Amino acid sequence: MEFKDYYQALGVARDASADDIKRAYRKLARQYHPDINKAAGAEARFKEIGEAHDVLKDPEKRAAYDQVGAGFKAGQEFRPPPGWDAGFEHGESFSETDAQTASDFFEALFGRGARRARGGRGGFAQDGSGFAGNEGFSTEGFKARGGDHQAKVLIDLEDAYRGATRALSLRAVELGKDGRPHMRERTLNVKIPKGVRQGQQIRLAGQGDPGIGGGPAGDLYLEIEFNPHSLYRVEGGDVYLDLPVAPWEAVLGRKVRAPTPDGAVDLKVPAGSRSGQKLRLKGRGIPASTPGDLYVVLQIVLPPATGEAAQKVYREMEEKLAFNPRAGLGV
Amino acid sequence: MARRKSDQGSAGMRILAGTLIDETTEVSVEQLSVFCSVRRERIVALVQEGVLEPVLKRRSRRADDWRFAGESLKRAARAIRLQRELEIDISALGLVLDLLEQIEALRSRIGSSAPGR
Numbered sequence: 001m002e003f004k005d006y007y008q009a010l011g012v013a014r015d016a017s018a019d020d021i022k023r024a025y026r027k028l029a030r031q032y033h034p035d036i037n038k039a040a041g042a043e044a045r046f047k048e049i050g051e052a053h054d055v056l057k058d059p060e061k062r063a064a065y066d067q068v069g070a071g072f073k074a075g076q077e078f079r080p081p082p083g084w085d086a087g088f089e090h091g092e093s094f095s096e097t098d099a100q101t102a103s104d105f106f107e108a109l110f111g112r113g114a115r116r117a118r119g120g121r122g123g124f125a126q127d128g129s130g131f132a133g134n135e136g137f138s139t140e141g142f143k144a145r146g147g148d149h150q151a152k153v154l155i156d157l158e159d160a161y162r163g164a165t166r167a168l169s170l171r172a173v174e175l176g177k178d179g180r181p182h183m184r185e186r187t188l189n190v191k192i193p194k195g196v197r198q199g200q201q202i203r204l205a206g207q208g209d210p211g212i213g214g215g216p217a218g219d220l221y222l223e224i225e226f227n228p229h230s231l232y233r234v235e236g237g238d239v240y241l242d243l244p245v246a247p248w249e250a251v252l253g254r255k256v257r258a259p260t261p262d263g264a265v266d267l268k269v270p271a272g273s274r275s276g277q278k279l280r281l282k283g284r285g286i287p288a289s290t291p292g293d294l295y296v297v298l299q300i301v302l303p304p305a306t307g308e309a310a311q312k313v314y315r316e317m318e319e320k321l322a323f324n325p326r327a328g329l330g331v
Numbered sequence: 332m333a334r335r336k337s338d339q340g341s342a343g344m345r346i347l348a349g350t351l352i353d354e355t356t357e358v359s360v361e362q363l364s365v366f367c368s369v370r371r372e373r374i375v376a377l378v379q380e381g382v383l384e385p386v387l388k389r390r391s392r393r394a395d396d397w398r399f400a401g402e403s404l405k406r407a408a409r410a411i412r413l414q415r416e417l418e419i420d421i422s423a424l425g426l427v428l429d430l431l432e433q434i435e436a437l438r439s440r441i442g443s444s445a446p447g448r
């Protein structure tokens with residue numbers, strides 16, 4: 001396994017004070033928190049920062065890490081020496097790092113069974129419950145509702161127009177009979193109703209955690225996310241399409257063919273249209289009881305002037321039109 | 332991330348149809364607290380600080396009577412995450428969430444979900 005340089009992860013020196021570590025962690029956590037930073041890789045970086053902070057903020061763990069890690073560099077092959085942790089006490093709550101996200105390196109150093117969920121997060125059906133540290137329900141009564149799970153489903157915009165069925169592979173951590181967390185994988189076939197919008201959720205009752213002591217099972221919430229589309233962008237229920245048009249189509253007015261997520265349509269471009277002008281196709285957005293609209297945004301594209309014939313047309317326009325596009329700039 | 336295997340489910344498998352949670356769906360304090368895996372008092376505190384707001388006709392003294400719009404599930408979960416993971420003070424939480432939502436709306440308007448594009 002790879003050695004992880006936790007000091008490097010936080011960008012602090014090996015002799016950094018507890019305050020330095022906290023400051024560096026706070027700053028990086030704000031920068032990479034997946035609720036704030038949507039860039040690919042931000043979540044992985046956030047977990048790395050969190051893991052580094054879990055170790056370095058705790059004097060005992062930091063000392064253990066320093067002892068075993070002296071002389072290693074990030075990415076180097078690492079194997080903990082036998083009996084390395086002699087003299088350190090590993091309680092049940094030795095670590096807060098999320099059981100699902102801890103690196104192998106972290107596990108080797110601070111143990112597998114001893115880990116606690118920090119409030120599961122991430123793309124899979126998450127585990128927010130079942131582990132120690134969960135505040136979700138009381139375990140004093142013998143009957144309890146199972147926790148809810150969340151997962152994301154990627155669909156295409158076209159699926160929102162027509163509805164679809166998706167086979168989803170979900171992984172979740174469950175507490176086994178031996179008291180240790182296990183990965184459980186299951187497949188669900190889910191109907192995606194027509195008219196869903198980006199960010200909406202679908203609740204599947206009873207598909208979350210099993211209940212305790214005969215209590216009802218929790219629910220599974222699927223959050224809808226649209227794959228980025230090469231043609232359309234989506235805002236709520238409205239859909240936008242940039243439609244290239246030739247200068248003469250915009251100037252003279254023409255009927256043109258335009259794609260929509262529901263199939264191609266003929267569209268009347270009115271005479272005298274400008275670039276950036278929006279044509280609204282009412283009710284052609286994402287369907288619903290009040291459907292969204294489809295906005296076609298005209299983009300006037302100049303024909304390439306390669307070849308003598310085209311050059312000649314441009315020269316003629318220059319001579320005959322007496323057009324100064326900068327007339328309004330006072331120059 | 333749930334992986335997409337295929338458009339059609341394997342033969343013989345039951346197809347589950349869930350409930351779409353949209354602006355017309357109403358959720359209770361209880362549902363919010365189960366969804367966020369926190370005690371109910373944490374949700375009540377978010378309401379008292381104005382981070383979450385019950386729908387107009389269901390504002391009442393009794394938290395049991397409150398009902399929230401369906402989108403509140405995501406907002407509440409995010410509020411709890413920001414509190415836990417970034418230690419954002421509850422008094423600043425509403426502002427942080429509002430700004431994040433504004434940024435997301437603007438990003439979707441320019442057709443980009445990733446920053447710096």
